[in-house]
Amino acid sequence: MGHGGLRRLALPGGLLAGILLLALITPWLPLPDPVRQDIAGRLAAPAAAHWLGQDEYGRDVLSRILWGARVSLSVAFAASLLAAVAGTLLGILGGYFRGVVELLTVRVAEVVLCFPPLLLALLVVTLLGPGATTLILSLAILFAPGFARVAYAETLSARALDYVTAQQALGARSGRILIRTLLPNIAPPLIVQFSLTIAAALLLESGLSFLGLGVVPPSPSWGLMIRGARATMEQAPLLLLWPCLALSGVVLVLNLFCDRLRDVLDPRGRTQGRPGFLRRIAALPTPASPASAVPGLLAVEGLTVALPGPAGAPLVRDVGFTLAPGETLAIVGESGSGKTMTALAIMGLLPGELRVVSGRILLTDDDGRARDLLRLPEQALRRLRGNDLAMVFQDPSASLNPLLRVGVQVAESLHAHGATEDVQARVVALLREVGLPDPERAARAYPHELSGGQRQRVMIAAAVANQPRLLLADEPTTALDVTVQAQILALLAALKRAGGAMGMVFVTHNLAVVAEIADRLVVMYAGEVVEEGPVTEVFAAPRHPYTAALMASMPEGEAERLSAIPGAVPQPWAMPAGCRFAPRCDFAIEACRTAPPALVAPAPGRRTRCLRWKELA
Amino acid sequence: MSAAPLLRGEGLTRAFHRRGGLFRRGAPVMALRGVDIAVHGGEAVGVVGESGCGKSTLGRILLRLMPPSAGRVIFEGEDLAALPAARLRALRRRMQMVFQDPYGSLDPRRSVGAQIADGILIHGLAGKAEAGERVTALLHQVGLDPDHARRLPHEFSGGQRQRLAVARALATRPDFIVADEPVSALDVSIQAQVVNLLADLRAELGLALLFISHDLHVVRHLCDRVVVMYLGRVMEEGRASEVFHAPLHPYTRALLAASPSLRRRGNPVAPLAGEVPSIANPPSGCVFRTRCGLAQPACAEAVPPLEPMPGAPGRRLACRRAAELG
Numbered sequence: 052m053g054h055g056g057l058r059r060l061a062l063p064g065g066l067l068a069g070i071l072l073l074a075l076i077t078p079w080l081p082l083p084d085p086v087r088q089d090i091a092g093r094l095a096a097p098a099a100a101h102w103l104g105q106d107e108y109g110r111d112v113l114s115r116i117l118w119g120a121r122v123s124l125s126v127a128f129a130a131s132l133l134a135a136v137a138g139t140l141l142g143i144l145g146g147y148f149r150g151v152v153e154l155l156t157v158r159v160a161e162v163v164l165c166f167p168p169l170l171l172a173l174l175v176v177t178l179l180g181p182g183a184t185t186l187i188l189s190l191a192i193l194f195a196p197g198f199a200r201v202a203y204a205e206t207l208s209a210r211a212l213d214y215v216t217a218q219q220a221l222g223a224r225s226g227r228i229l230i231r232t233l234l235p236n237i238a239p240p241l242i243v244q245f246s247l248t249i250a251a252a253l254l255l256e257s258g259l260s261f262l263g264l265g266v267v268p269p270s271p272s273w274g275l276m277i278r279g280a281r282a283t284m285e286q287a288p289l290l291l292l293w294p295c296l297a298l299s300g301v302v303l304v305l306n307l308f309c310d311r312l313r314d315v316l317d318p319r320g321r322t323q324g325r326p327g328f329l330r331r332i333a334a335l336p337t338p339a340s341p342a343s344a345v346p347g348l349l350a351v352e353g354l355t356v357a358l359p360g361p362a363g364a365p366l367v368r369d370v371g372f373t374l375a376p377g378e379t380l381a382i383v384g385e386s387g388s389g390k391t392m393t394a395l396a397i398m399g400l401l402p403g404e405l406r407v408v409s410g411r412i413l414l415t416d417d418d419g420r421a422r423d424l425l426r427l428p429e430q431a432l433r434r435l436r437g438n439d440l441a442m443v444f445q446d447p448s449a450s451l452n453p454l455l456r457v458g459v460q461v462a463e464s465l466h467a468h469g470a471t472e473d474v475q476a477r478v479v480a481l482l483r484e485v486g487l488p489d490p491e492r493a494a495r496a497y498p499h500e501l502s503g504g505q506r507q508r509v510m511i512a513a514a515v516a517n518q519p520r521l522l523l524a525d526e527p528t529t530a531l532d533v534t535v536q537a538q539i540l541a542l543l544a545a546l547k548r549a550g551g552a553m554g555m556v557f558v559t560h561n562l563a564v565v566a567e568i569a570d571r572l573v574v575m576y577a578g579e580v581v582e583e584g585p586v587t588e589v590f591a592a593p594r595h596p597y598t599a600a601l602m603a604s605m606p607e608g609e610a611e612r613l614s615a616i617p618g619a620v621p622q623p624w625a626m627p628a629g630c631r632f633a634p635r636c637d638f639a640i641e642a643c644r645t646a647p648p649a650l651v652a653p654a655p656g657r658r659t660r661c662l663r664w665k666e667l668a
Numbered sequence: 669m670s671a672a673p674l675l676r677g678e679g680l681t682r683a684f685h686r687r688g689g690l691f692r693r694g695a696p697v698m699a700l701r702g703v704d705i706a707v708h709g710g711e712a713v714g715v716v717g718e719s720g721c722g723k724s725t726l727g728r729i730l731l732r733l734m735p736p737s738a739g740r741v742i743f744e745g746e747d748l749a750a751l752p753a754a755r756l757r758a759l760r761r762r763m764q765m766v767f768q769d770p771y772g773s774l775d776p777r778r779s780v781g782a783q784i785a786d787g788i789l790i791h792g793l794a795g796k797a798e799a800g801e802r803v804t805a806l807l808h809q810v811g812l813d814p815d816h817a818r819r820l821p822h823e824f825s826g827g828q829r830q831r832l833a834v835a836r837a838l839a840t841r842p843d844f845i846v847a848d849e850p851v852s853a854l855d856v857s858i859q860a861q862v863v864n865l866l867a868d869l870r871a872e873l874g875l876a877l878l879f880i881s882h883d884l885h886v887v888r889h890l891c892d893r894v895v896v897m898y899l900g901r902v903m904e905e906g907r908a909s910e911v912f913h914a915p916l917h918p919y920t921r922a923l924l925a926a927s928p929s930l931r932r933r934g935n936p937v938a939p940l941a942g943e944v945p946s947i948a949n950p951p952s953g954c955v956f957r958t959r960c961g962l963a964q965p966a967c968a969e970a971v972p973p974l975e976p977m978p979g980a981p982g983r984r985l986a987c988r989r990a991a992e993l994g
Binding site for chain 1: 767889
């Protein structure tokens with residue numbers, strides 16, 4: 052919960068606190084007795100002695116509103132509390148123990164939910180007779196199933212979590228697990244449900260009192276006040292207004308409080324920012340020099356991506372590389388290295404809050420003209436995506452629409468770029484090309500009918516549908532089993548051979564996969580390129596200690612003990628002043644810690660960001 | 669390894685019931701079928717296989733976090749299923765678990781110190797004050813700053829959280845730990861740190877370990893013995909170095925050939941066609957035969973038993989063509 056969240060709660064929280072305080076201190080306020088009648092002042096208009104006027108028995112309306120708030124709020128609060136405790140208990144027990152307990156608790160609660168609430172309340176009140184206690188009891192019975200449902204659903208999802216299993220593995224008793232582990236973790240939605248229930252109970256209490264089944268006169272209650280005012284509506288319409296205002300005001304404040312509370316308790320932050328091109332253009336200075344012709348297919352120059360704000364830490368800093376037609380370049384790095392962000396920046400698909408601060412991404416057209424993707428209008432970029440530029444993502448289950456047949460989804464990428472003829476035949480041909488058995492049937496299948504590997508094949512078919520000039524693959528095999536990973540790598544290699552001039556940027560954390568698929572590699576660490584070169588040369592003789600350490604930590608050597616890199620990747624806001632790898636580097640000397648090293652070329656076609664590369668050789 | 673094993677699983681089978689219609693149960697899905705396994709005191713056993721092979725189910729059944737549908741688990745001569753609840757809870761002190769997802773296995777709302785202390789307090793191994801000292805020592809032992817005991821899990825990185833999970837498992841001074849893919853969610857450099865930590869702790873404390881993984885390479889670095897599983901059955905079993913250097917079962921060979929390697933360059937070739945069949949509808953006979961290059965019609969007829977290899981102590985193989993493979 053951040054400070055921003057608390058600030059959002061301040062307004063409704065303050066209002067709510069004010070209302071509660073007013074209700075609490077009412078007995079000490081200099082108010083007339085709310086039940087003292089004054090027949091002479093019957094239906095009197097607001098005056099200095101009676102700010103809101105007098106009702107049909109000449110009682111002071113302001114006093115009755117405030118005393119009524121005490122009654123209405125305490126009934127609503129007590130009923131909600133009772134409902135929350137009982138409902139949560141039923142829900143948790145049902146969700147945790149399942150079986151017979153579930154039948155006895157949650158299912159019974161569901162039966163209660165089937166009755167129309169007002170009818171049920173009427174039934175209970177008729178059976179037990181009116182009065183505040185009956186009212187609390189009947190409201191609690193009405194609202195408890197709601198809590199039971201929420202608690203049950205939350206418990207069901209929480210009990211499958213590893214930290215609950217871990218408690219069982221530790222030998223904890225069920226009671227301890229329920230109270231110490233489950234309850235705190237399912238509390239947020241229950242708290243929201245609680246405030247919503249208070250508002251609902253308030254309304255229902257007033258409704259029942261209005262019908263004469265709730266609070267017994269002459270005790271003041273908002274429902275009773277509305278009931279009384281209704282009779283004299285034509286002579287004194289204001290009398291109807293005051294309790295209605297009080298009721299709707301309190302309910303609105305409660306609802307606002309709930310809305311904000313839900314936001315604050317939800318750990319997922321909200322994203323903001325202007326969409327697409329506007330956002331990109333706002334952040335970018337004009338290009339340093341006009342886009343000149345560059346050799347190759349893709350050239351990334353000085354790409355820097357940062358969080359917004361003047362102090363926004365750069366997550367990708369001054370990244371540059373080139374790609375020739377027909378070449379496969381691997382971008383390798385651990386989590387936090389900025390490799391995926393670099394790929395997303397090329398596609399113009401950076402998540403909402405991130406922006407490119409500087410740099411150029413030049414893609415060469417068919418006719419040899421280079422275009423800066425960062426400064427292209429969104430519309431032009433959209434035409435490129437899926438056409439010249441295509442991307443395959445890590446999780447094939449999350450990137451296919453579960454409601455559409457996969458053939459339709461592959462056809463979409465053809466339609467989006469103008470194909471109208473024999474789309475169906477082309478879809479089947481594509482699915483055959485990516486190695487799906489029985490492509491005609493596969494085209495009619497829904498994503499859930501395919502396995503993970505088959506789904507990834509479909510994603511690849513959609514990506515290569517328009518013969519892209521550049522294919523970006525972001526960890527396309529990470530979510531797959533090794534035997535299937537080998538198949539997908541073989542497929543990508545085969546497509547590359549068949550595609551001729553198609554260039555591929557392959558983002559991965561796995562050096563061994565790089566060895567199998569790439570021609571050249573770029574090693575990234577903490578947002579920077581630290582080494583670049585042809586795969587064979589880099590693996591034979593790494594020129595950066597990070598690359599060497601990464602290779603050594605692969606569990607495939609003969610060594611008895613794995614060699615680990617101590618420490619962890621630094622966070623973007625706590626980058627070391629000098630070389631970013633220095634704190635974890637065995638070779639670091641004082642000079643490494645004072646100034647960031649520049650990228651140097653130890654040999655043609657190779658680059659390293661290390662002061663001591665000569666000594667490494 | 670002639671002494672009685674610390675823990676033994678016999679004929680472990682587990683069926684999950686899918687939701688069927690109103691009046692009938694869905695067809696059972698057999699996650700595990702007749703698996704025998706033994707872990708001796710101080711021994712590290714690796715369980716390797718792809719998704720759906722039943723390796724995680726096996727780990728949970730051995731710790732009785734899930735009852736088997738058939739078969740029994742015997743810990744130091746006692747059948748876990750026959751133990752009264754209180755005895756089982758007490759026995760849990762001696763067998764612990766480390767989970768795969770370092771983000772899901774720690775309670776996000778309690779301090780890490782309190783979570784590590786849980787096991788100590790549950791089993792009454794120490795008072796509150798002494799438990800605090802033990803937590804400090806444990807954090808130090810897994811290479812974390814003891815001053816961080818009051819922090820919440822989200823303040824730690826993935827690798828650090830996995831160390832915390834190891835510390836929590838060690839807190840009760842167990843004899844046996846099941847580690848379910850403890851490094852597969854971690855970066856390579858961090859993965860090596862955690863594997864080394866487990867190796868050190870094992871040497872230091874004489875722990876028995878069941879290390880579940882999809883990566884044969886990692887298993888070989890840590891384990892004495894390895895069990896290779898496919899679709900709920902054991903395909904091959906033996907000393908880790910032997911299985912790694914001279915795999916016999918066609919599946920083990922394919923698994924090794926499929927793992928990408930720094931030393932292999934050039935065009936990748938997939939060793940196996942197709943994917944793991946649905947566990948709900950496994951092939952008849954040998955479950956691997958649909959993807960096996962050596963399969964014969966006879967392989968579809970009967971399930972090949974897991975049989976000891978003559979001349980190779982501890983090595984067992986479930987393949988009809990075993991004689992030709994050696």
